[in-house]
Amino acid sequence: MSLILDHVSYTYSVGSGYEVKALNDVNLKIEDGEFIGIIGHTGSGKSTLVQHLNGLIQATSGTIYYNGADIYDKDYDRKELRTQVGMVFQYPEHQLFETTVFEDVKYGPKNQGLDDKQATLRAFEALQKVKFPEENYDASPFELSGGQKRRAAIAGVIAMKPAVLILDEPTAGLDPKGRDEILGLIREMHDKSGITIILVSHSMEDVANYVDRIIVMEKGAPLFDGAPREVFANYKKLEEIGLAAPQVTYLMHDLYDQGYPVDPQATTVEEAKQEILRVFGNR
Amino acid sequence: MLKDITLGQYYPVDSVVHRLDPRVKLFGTLMYVICLFVADHVAGFALMTVVLATVIFLSKVPFSYMVRGLKAIVLLLVIAGAFNLFLTPGEAAFTLWKISVSWAGIKSALLMVFRMTYLIIGTSIMTLTTTPNQLTDGLEKSLRLLNYIHVPVHEIAMMMSIALRFIPILIEETDKIMKAQMARGADFEKKGLVNKAKAMVPLLVPLFVSAFRRANDLALAMEARCYHGGEGRTKMKPLHYRRIDAVAYVAILFVFAASIAVAILY
Amino acid sequence: MGIIEAKDLVHEYYRRDEEGNVESIETAVDHVNLSVQPGQFISILGHNGSGKSTLAKHINALLLPTEGTLLVDGKDTSVEANELSIRKNAGMVFQNPDNQIIASVVEEDVGFGPENIGVPTEEIWTRVEKALKSVGMWEYRTHSPNRLSGGQKQRVAIAGVMAMEPKCIILDEPTAMLDPDGRKEVIKTAHELNRTKGVTIILITHYMEEVVDSDYVYVMEKGSVVMKGTPREIFSQVDALKQYRLDVPQVTLLADELRKAGMDIPAGILTREELLEALCH
Numbered sequence: 001m002s003l004i005l006d007h008v009s010y011t012y013s014v015g016s017g018y019e020v021k022a023l024n025d026v027n028l029k030i031e032d033g034e035f036i037g038i039i040g041h042t043g044s045g046k047s048t049l050v051q052h053l054n055g056l057i058q059a060t061s062g063t064i065y066y067n068g069a070d071i072y073d074k075d076y077d078r079k080e081l082r083t084q085v086g087m088v089f090q091y092p093e094h095q096l097f098e099t100t101v102f103e104d105v106k107y108g109p110k111n112q113g114l115d116d117k118q119a120t121l122r123a124f125e126a127l128q129k130v131k132f133p134e135e136n137y138d139a140s141p142f143e144l145s146g147g148q149k150r151r152a153a154i155a156g157v158i159a160m161k162p163a164v165l166i167l168d169e170p171t172a173g174l175d176p177k178g179r180d181e182i183l184g185l186i187r188e189m190h191d192k193s194g195i196t197i198i199l200v201s202h203s204m205e206d207v208a209n210y211v212d213r214i215i216v217m218e219k220g221a222p223l224f225d226g227a228p229r230e231v232f233a234n235y236k237k238l239e240e241i242g243l244a245a246p247q248v249t250y251l252m253h254d255l256y257d258q259g260y261p262v263d264p265q266a267t268t269v270e271e272a273k274q275e276i277l278r279v280f281g282n283r
Numbered sequence: 284m285l286k287d288i289t290l291g292q293y294y295p296v297d298s299v300v301h302r303l304d305p306r307v308k309l310f311g312t313l314m315y316v317i318c319l320f321v322a323d324h325v326a327g328f329a330l331m332t333v334v335l336a337t338v339i340f341l342s343k344v345p346f347s348y349m350v351r352g353l354k355a356i357v358l359l360l361v362i363a364g365a366f367n368l369f370l371t372p373g374e375a376a377f378t379l380w381k382i383s384v385s386w387a388g389i390k391s392a393l394l395m396v397f398r399m400t401y402l403i404i405g406t407s408i409m410t411l412t413t414t415p416n417q418l419t420d421g422l423e424k425s426l427r428l429l430n431y432i433h434v435p436v437h438e439i440a441m442m443m444s445i446a447l448r449f450i451p452i453l454i455e456e457t458d459k460i461m462k463a464q465m466a467r468g469a470d471f472e473k474k475g476l477v478n479k480a481k482a483m484v485p486l487l488v489p490l491f492v493s494a495f496r497r498a499n500d501l502a503l504a505m506e507a508r509c510y511h512g513g514e515g516r517t518k519m520k521p522l523h524y525r526r527i528d529a530v531a532y533v534a535i536l537f538v539f540a541a542s543i544a545v546a547i548l549y
Numbered sequence: 550m551g552i553i554e555a556k557d558l559v560h561e562y563y564r565r566d567e568e569g570n571v572e573s574i575e576t577a578v579d580h581v582n583l584s585v586q587p588g589q590f591i592s593i594l595g596h597n598g599s600g601k602s603t604l605a606k607h608i609n610a611l612l613l614p615t616e617g618t619l620l621v622d623g624k625d626t627s628v629e630a631n632e633l634s635i636r637k638n639a640g641m642v643f644q645n646p647d648n649q650i651i652a653s654v655v656e657e658d659v660g661f662g663p664e665n666i667g668v669p670t671e672e673i674w675t676r677v678e679k680a681l682k683s684v685g686m687w688e689y690r691t692h693s694p695n696r697l698s699g700g701q702k703q704r705v706a707i708a709g710v711m712a713m714e715p716k717c718i719i720l721d722e723p724t725a726m727l728d729p730d731g732r733k734e735v736i737k738t739a740h741e742l743n744r745t746k747g748v749t750i751i752l753i754t755h756y757m758e759e760v761v762d763s764d765y766v767y768v769m770e771k772g773s774v775v776m777k778g779t780p781r782e783i784f785s786q787v788d789a790l791k792q793y794r795l796d797v798p799q800v801t802l803l804a805d806e807l808r809k810a811g812m813d814i815p816a817g818i819l820t821r822e823e824l825l826e827a828l829c830h
Contacts, residue, residue: 041728041730042728042730051462056462056466079470083468087463087466089463094459094460094489094492094493095463095485095489096489097484097489097492107467108467111469111470142492145597156467157466157467160467160468172726173725175596176794176795177596202729203729242729242730243729244729246799247798247800248800251803251821251825254821255825255828258825260829269799269802269803269806272803273806273807276803277807277810277812280828293653293693295691295693415653416652444652451695452647452695497645497648500643500645500648501648503643504643504651507609507640508640508662508665508709508710508713509637509662509666510661510665517663517664517667517668517670519656519663519670520657520660521670
């Protein structure tokens with residue numbers, strides 16, 4: 001059970017004179033149950049990459065295998081793929097349209113062909129998962145606060161029970177409080193139900209605390225791929241391409257360079273604290 | 284696919300047509316439309332073709348770019364053409380199954396398709412070569428007289444210019460919402476009119492909501508920048524006629540006269 | 550006297566039912582006092598719904614106080630005759646870069662403000678040139694705003710305000726919708742205008758790392774100012790900041806944790822150089 005990208009390339013506006021190569025020979029393997037962060041600045045190809053995973057964009061060359069089957073095969077049911085690989089777009093609250101939150105969340109399950117009763121159950125379950133306040137189930141989605149709208153929109157995708165959930169900048173435009181809540185929620189979903197999560201972001205610090213694996217996209221291809229501490233070890237290169245490693249990484253490297261025997265690969269405040277106390281503790 | 288709609292989008296190159304005063308272009312477009320409806324003979328068609336080809340050549344906008352804008356209305360053309368073809372009575376030219384097609388029908392269908400195609404291409408040359416702001420200024424000045432009968436000319440012109448500015452943004456937004464709903468299992472290729480209409484609800488509601496939100500934001504931003512209607516406003520790019528504009532006026536009137544002459548002669 | 554003086558400023562939103570009866574009253578700004586001196590760089594921090602944006606809209610006379618007074622450059626915002634001159638003197642940049650650009654060409658958009666206040670044509674051009682150069686967007690003057698990045702669009706919006714030659718600029722969450730590059734770009738531009746042109750800046754944000762270089766910081770919560778001081782004074786109260794759910798920069802957080810664990814580190818660490826210095830002294 002996995003997603004495999006095999007030499008995937010994608011070019012925008014083929015034949016129009018101003019072609020843009022958005023993806024350039026990408027090879028990736030994503031296993032079941034992984035929690036992955038895809039990082040890159042605007043235009044690095046990260047959004048294009050994830051839209052390939054559920055078939056919304058078709059590669060110009062190369063192919064993608066989902067659970068062993070070629071998704072570009074003539075007989076492959078790509079509508080089914082989209083429900084297996086769920087996708088939460090940037091500012092997902094802009095897609096809400098029904099008269100109540102509950103009806104809106106039911107939209108996806110109904111499109112899957114479930115009857116009203118099953119769809120209701122799914123919607124209920126999904127809204128519980130995103131900790132949406134029960135008293136607002138029947139509220140109009142347009143009257144909610146920003147954070148609640150986003151939860152409702154995320155529930156609309158997870159109600160389809162995808163095996164893989166992709167979130168494109170799920171915290172964009174939220175304040176720190178809203179951001180922590182949404183990221184916490186995503187982690188909880190991952191830990192409890194073992195769903196594969198792919199988080200697209202341009203913020204290293206957001207992602208470092210949550211994911212197990214980071215893929216750094218640059219010019220349409222993965223530049224680094226590994227555990228956060230391995231990726232952040234390349235902090236100088238990251239800075240060159242306009243992405244900063246977490247502040248802590250810089251500090252630990254500075255200390256290490258000055259001859260203190262700290263582990264420079266600490267990436268979170270907690271890890272850094274333990275390291276500094278270990279080395280400087282006796283002062 | 285939605286990005287292919289070129290209607291009304293400014294194409295930034297430097298050409299004679301781009302440099303013309305927008306009032307000239309507005310007047311020219313008006314005359315062109317009249318000529319199109321006066322023309323009902325091959326000679327008239329030929330004249331308009333030459334005029335259109337010359338203007339397209341002078342505008343330096345690639346022809347393929349203009350034609351892309353036509354794709355959106357092909358269906359409309361086919362329907363309008365078919366109506367004329369089958370529903371015009373007259374001497375039968377040939378019979379398909381039980382429906383007979385008259386010579387008059389063929390003629391009026393051809394005329395219809397020709398006029399609509401030329402109309403779209405011709406008018407889009409104006410918007411392709413004129414920035415929305417120039418267009419607004421041109422309209423405002425040309426229609427100044429209407430101010431005396433209390434038509435809010437400045438406000439109407441401003442609304443038009445803002446609408447044009449937001450067309451590409453809303454197109455992009457439509458594309459995004461479509462993808463988001465497809466990811467939730469929406470099917471925009473359903474068969475049947477009722478199903479199609481139903482499938483559009485999840486697309487149109489968010490689009491309207493977003494358009495209203497943007498309108499609200501924009502009104503606030505305009506107010507914050509001291510916008511208070513046309514009163515006491517100055518212009519960054521005031522309109523002044525130049526020699527080339529006079530030449531263009533003469534050329535337009537010449538074409539107009541020629542097309543009337545052609546219509547009378549044939 | 551300061552360029553902006555708010556005295557016991559209160560703003561209430563009335564929610565009405567269908568018949569127009571008042572259903573509930575929400576106090577968005579609650580007795581706020583504020584004094585900004587010309588040339589200062591002020592930041593107002595707070596998360597969504599803290600009332601910071603409502604406050605900002607008062608400075609531009611887009612909203613009027615329910616109670617209390619607000620003077621901008623000595624003029625009372627609640628006097629209607631002052632409206633245009635206040636808006637001219639206190640320009641405003643909003644959150645969404647797309648929804649505040651009016652024209653389809655960069656230079657025409659920058660000229661929009663001067664046109665509205667009746668600046669003669671030739672002067673509009675010199676102002677537009679000056680404004681675009683001051684934000685580093687001069688070479689994009691004939692571009693369409695749709696092709697620009699988020700950070701560039703915000704710089705055009707700032708230029709649009711600069712062309713009105715304001716004494717003060719209010720930036721209402723100008724970076725909330727931008728990527729890290731764009732955020733840096735905008736904050737850098739604001740500081741440059743403050744330094745080189747002496748424009749008073751009021752930056753409204755929820756990102757703490759953006760306020761580090763301000764002269765003075767206000768923290769808002771539920772419509773009131775709950776903390777105020779220099780960035781160092783504010784950053785030394787990590788527990789209070791956490792309580793208001795603000796995003797304390799990693800270095801400040803780490804320094805605070807180490808201090809609590811008994812290490813000898815001063816409070817209010819702002820940068821990693823400072824922490825390094827404190828550790829290695």
